[in-house]
Amino acid sequence: MKVFLNSLLLLPLLIICSLESLIKLFLPKKKKSVTGEIVLITGAGHGIGRLTAYEFAKLKAKLILWDINKHGIEETAAQCRKLGAQAYSYVVDCSNREEIYSSAKKVKADVGDVSILVNNAGVVYTSDLFATQDPQIEKTFEVNVLAHFWTTKAFLPVMMKNNYGHIVTVASAAGHTTVPFLLAYCSSKFAAVGFHRALTDEVAALGRPGIKTTCLCPNFINTGFIKNPRTSLGPTLEPEEVVSKLMNGILTEQKMIFVPSSILILTALERILPERFLVILKQKINIRFDAVIGYKP
Template identity: 35%
Template structure:
């Protein structure tokens, strides 16, 4: 997909953060936008901003954990716009907790949104993306889909899962000869509200964790969107967003499983 002019772009989690920034950047590039999220008010605000850029945009309420709702959404999009060209499975949440601290309710919450949301979206829209004749699917993983980190076990599980699923899908599209590019997207710390909406296990102070995230995050959502769309244009298998993501990507490639000692030592220093 070399350009987005007149392409039908579907974005989940479009009410804020990277999702909203992607919608606006695509609007400026001539795409027609089907935007979704659990909070229709926020998604409608995104759609209105896109319309100010001259784009056709429609807001949908969608719970990505609801498989039937996702299939119904795919039909809504087809009826309103025609076959989708671009799907960005962006909706996601964060959870900080050790495996010992994890509750089953928290684990199921993050898996249902982060992992099953991507599975539902891909399966629901894949036939349209193939039929479009010029398609792309971008699934948002994380830098923690490249290397594991203490207190991120559940988050790691979902983001590693997305990466493996997406890599397999990319190979399948090539073997089948379908006109569909596929990318896994690995943001580092991006200045969004995700940390403030996260859950924290045990006695952890969620607000303190979020404030520390904000302090460390250097990449803006706007810059992240530009990087992601540039990667889609180039049909990159792996799109790294931010200097921190590039560093995390290097660690296991340079040190193999030894990267764990480096991260463990760093985490111990932060605790002490």
């Protein structure tokens, strides 16, 4: 009874906060400047990471580019330089904790303190549990979530000292809802979303409001990682569209970015709709892609 009464006392505040959020939807959001900021992007040798690097380069940020693919990362760096930005490329395996830590030390010595960290590197294996090899499951978690811990531990201390910085987590809609034959991937992305939310609360609890956090959660993207994705929700997203939303979210300091925005509605409904209805709804959405099935009935 006491909890109920205390909750009622919060009702006026809920109404005020709700109205405030509604008004903000219709107001243009001021974008911050990132000129001269040292931006580190993992997985920058291709796809979302590469296009995000290009956008930061256009805004005259200083780029630190990590990827396991030497050729890809050098191509990205070269294009960033053509766009007028300073760019430094490092071959880094984000599944290797010690390599992350040693590369972070090198970055600090070579370039300086990172003020914007974009944890973008990711891997995906499209197969059921039986066809997914143990090393593939381990690598999925090492790259998709554990690497976020190691990079953040490496670069957050200076941000904390300065009460200034921005940590970006590239997750997925699969971090909020599940898809068959992406068991390891969904699990790792749920962990990545949890990492973002817990880190946001922890930085606030430690009294560092100047450190911002952003999490990107897109639907299927046309990057070639998942073969022939199809869904009744709409066409596969183009990388340029996703990066445009990501950059806007970073520059306006949004906490959570869903692409398309309808994903937010679906994830909210999943928490309140009856389970039987959800089964039918997922059948209607009909998510499909090429996958290896190891289970033999």
